[in-house]
Amino acid sequence: MRxxxxxxxxxxxxxxxxxxGLAVQRICSSIPLSDQSTYEIExxxxxAVNNSIEHACHNEPGHPISVQLSLSADRITVIVSDSGESxxxxxxxxxxxxxxPLHPPERGRGLxxxxxxxxxxxxxxxxxxxxxxxxxxxxxxxxxxx
Amino acid sequence: xxxxxxIHTDAVVATVLETRLDASSAPxxxxxxxxxxxxxxxxxxxxxxxxxFIDSSGLSVxxxxxxxxxxxxxxxxxxxxxxxxxxxxxxxxxxxFRIFGEPAPxxxxxxxxxxxxxxxx
Numbered sequence: 001m002r003x004x005x006x007x008x009x010x011x012x013x014x015x016x017x018x019x020x021g022l023a024v025q026r027i028c029s030s031i032p033l034s035d036q037s038t039y040e041i042e043x044x045x046x047x048a049v050n051n052s053i054e055h056a057c058h059n060e061p062g063h064p065i066s067v068q069l070s071l072s073a074d075r076i077t078v079i080v081s082d083s084g085e086s087x088x089x090x091x092x093x094x095x096x097x098x099x100x101p102l103h104p105p106e107r108g109r110g111l112x113x114x115x116x117x118x119x120x121x122x123x124x125x126x127x128x129x130x131x132x133x134x135x136x137x138x139x140x141x142x143x144x145x146x
Numbered sequence: 147x148x149x150x151x152x153i154h155t156d157a158v159v160a161t162v163l164e165t166r167l168d169a170s171s172a173p174x175x176x177x178x179x180x181x182x183x184x185x186x187x188x189x190x191x192x193x194x195x196x197x198x199f200i201d202s203s204g205l206s207v208x209x210x211x212x213x214x215x216x217x218x219x220x221x222x223x224x225x226x227x228x229x230x231x232x233x234x235x236x237x238x239x240x241x242x243f244r245i246f247g248e249p250a251p252x253x254x255x256x257x258x259x260x261x262x263x264x265x266x267x
Contacts, residue, residue: 014169021166021199039199039229046201050169105209109202109237116236 001031001138005070012053012063012082020067021046027069028076032139040117041076041136045069047110048080048132056084056130074140075119080132086125150182157189157256158182159224159249167197167204175204179211188219191252195225200233208243224252 008023010016024045028038049065057063068079115121120135151159160182164171182190190211197204212221222244226234234240246252 017169018166021168036229036232039232042199043201043233046168046199050201050203053169107202107206109205113202113233113236 001071001073003072005068008067008069009064010049010067011061012057012065012084013061014050014053017046017049017053020049024067024069024078027071031071031076037136041078044114044118044134044136045078045080047114048078048134051110051132052080052082052084052130055087056082058085074138076136076138078134080134081129083128084130086130087123152187153191153253153256154189156186157191158187159191159193159253161193161195162197165196165198167194167200167207169201169203172203172207176207176210179207180214183211183214183219188216189256190215190219190221191224191249191256192221193224193249194230195227197230198227200226200230202237205233205237205239209239212242220256222246222252222255224249 006023006027008020010020021042025038025042028041029035033041045067049067052065053059057065063082063084065080065082068081070077111121114134117136118134119137120133122133124131124133150161153159160179162175164175167175179190179192192208192211194200208221208223215221223234224246225248226245231240231245234243234245244252244255246255
């Protein structure tokens with residue numbers, strides 16, 4: 001499998017998020033990943049960018065949001081960064097399986113979804129930038145197969 | 147956004163034509179569903195078969211629709227693709243919505259609910 005890294009930057013508006021999603025989907029579909037895993041990585045990235053727009057940029061256009069996607073032999077690493085308002089840390093969220101079927105919450109599933117579909121999710125602030133790093137481990141393929 | 151086919155005075159099949167149900171497209175769908183409910187369509191079958199991608203914003207619109215319905219209302223979902231269906235399972239919303247692979251059983255479920263509510267009156 002080929003290795004590499006790409007940076008994508010969009011303006012902080014929900015109408016632009018699909019562009020990042022489609023790029024991630026296309027990249028992921030070119031490596032040995034199931035359709036489900038490809039969908040989940042795209043979803044996690046979309047949720048992370050949505051969170052940046054909503055919580056860091058307060059739904060205000062005009063702020064750059066960057067997505068760096070790196071492919072290596074055993075993992076895909078995605079770093080979503082913005083220079084908006086930082087969260088102190090990733091807030092605690094209830095597990096998805098604690099949802100009351102009679103009273104489901106209307107919102108607040110983005111972070112839960114990211115945590116559920118990715119192998120690692122971490123948040124930090126570095127100077128002026130907020131960085132959300134997500135990692136998905138790739139299935140091990142026999143040498144020469146990919 | 148969606149095609150609508152009334153099947154009863156208070157029941158409708160609405161087909162979502164958007165392939166991505168995300169933070170960009172979800173508000174428009176929310177408005178359309180709200181308009182349906184305000185126009186008296188309180189039993190809704192929502193055909194999701196064209197939807198290729200749904201995120202938490204899309205799921206939120208469906209939960210919001212459910213919450214807007216009166217007690218004798220109903221919202222059933224038709225034909226989600228496997229990846230879309232997996233999001234309902236992941237978020238446990240498959241316990242909240244009745245989800246059908248094909249339109250016929252979904253419409254039968256809505257009709258049964260119509261008869262059941264008529265008998266309650």
